[in-house]
Amino acid sequence: MEQFTSIFTDPASYRLITIVILSIFLGIEVISRVPSVLHTPLMSGANAIHGVVVIGAIIVMGQASSDDYLALTLGFLAVVLGTLNVVGGFVVTDRMLEMFSKKKKK
């Protein structure tokens, strides 16, 4: 029980929860003004942004001791998959948007 209440008394968790709540409102604010034409690129762009999870993979990987092969393998896999998400996501989005801008010049 003490453990449970500590979640609510720790100032650090309040700092994080503040970030969460502000980010939720920011996300809603930013999205609600998007023309439907841009929904697909936007979804794809957002998809790339949540690839930020790769940072967690890097931290896990970089801390694994060098004889823990299971952790190394899983961490390596996590870094590869996370990078795929980030790089693939941004490149796909760029390809979609490239076509929009090409047409704009005409």
Add this chain to the structure above:
Amino acid sequence: MESTILLLSYLIGSITFIIGLKMLSHPETARKGNLVAAAGMTLAIFATIFLWENPHTHEHLHNYGWIFGGLIIGSVVGTLAAKKVQMTSMPEMVSLFNGMGGACAMLISLIEYRKPEAKSMGEMIVVVLGMLIGTVSFAGSMIAWGKLNGRIKDRAIPGAQMINFLLFGGMIVMAVMVIGGFSSNPYLFYGILALAAAYGILFVMPIGGADMPVVISLLNSFTGCAAAFGGFLYDNPVMLTGGILVGSAGTILTILMCKAMNRSLKNVLIGSFGGQKAGAVAGNKEQGAFKEISLNDTAVLMAYAQKVMIIPGYGLAVAQAQHACHELEKVLEEKGVEVSYGIHPVAGRMPGHMNVLLAEADVPYEKLLEMEDANDQMASENVVLILGANDVVNPAAKDDPASPIYGMPILEVEKAEHVIVNKRSMKPGYAGIENELFFRPKTSMLFGDAKKVLQDLVSELKQV
């Protein structure tokens, strides 16, 4: 000093995500916005690699070989895959990348759980939830990917609702046991993983094509949440803001799409939009006769029209007919016909799918009308050409309360003078619902593959 630079990089990273998303929502700045976010992401990643230190032991990261190896492999494969994919397969690509992110979150939690150090309850909550949501997102995205590229067929599982409900309940109970420390049996944790995977699979499996955009968007926001749990775990602000931004933005996008189809999110989640219900409704209906129109007649009809509206659907994407479609538009314009496109918000497999597709073929931006504008103009159109669209023009959505799509706003093509429907056959659309439009007096059917028909139509028109 180093930690200040790290935090500053994270701050810049978070700001670029917000600015990037903001810029992505305007056509002129969208591309730059994407690059801004990508730059911020790169900064945050490299700052982490070189500057991050463990808050307790103050050790820097090691295993650089593994880290850079992973980054390089991921970048090369990701770039190649993204560059090579056909414009028409974009939706499944997004789904696939989304699944990768989910799997990444799952693996992080898995490794953290295996670490021998004791975890506080707060840490346990984020480890378990990050794993759970990441796994659901991964499994679900893989199924969505398989369904979109046709590898997995729609399948209604008997009692799926009940099974999903039980799985969900089971996961909650097990999660509470693990987090609350009632049991330290590691198999309980792996049990949650298995249930989450099963839940992800079963929850996407029965959902029909019409709901796929909603599902991808929802899974997208799931992965965002999973990433945010990672942010909690490492007290990492950039993961937190990035993840939550996507989580909330994805949720809003999902709700917008549900609204466009006049369905509640709950309805989609439970997955009651299976094939069997729609089939039963269609079975009771008496099928009328439909009339066919020849290519030649179509060409004449269109050449002498004043206004023509083209309504694209998934069939256009499948047939890769976007260029042929633009070709037709140009030939008609040369003959003085006014051509526009009526775009239903959920036509295709993703919101804006048709816009992207037509943009690839250089169709001018101004010619694409959103549903309301298209419907306003409909009465003045002489010919409406429907290319592989079905459910978005189904009149049952307006006048058949028994139809599963009843209440969904549609393109009211029947207000126009002539309706020509191009389809490959009389088979019902992806949602499995019979379309009465095809049997209405104003409608003529033009059978064939969209690309071939359009090409033939163009050569016919040149001779008229």
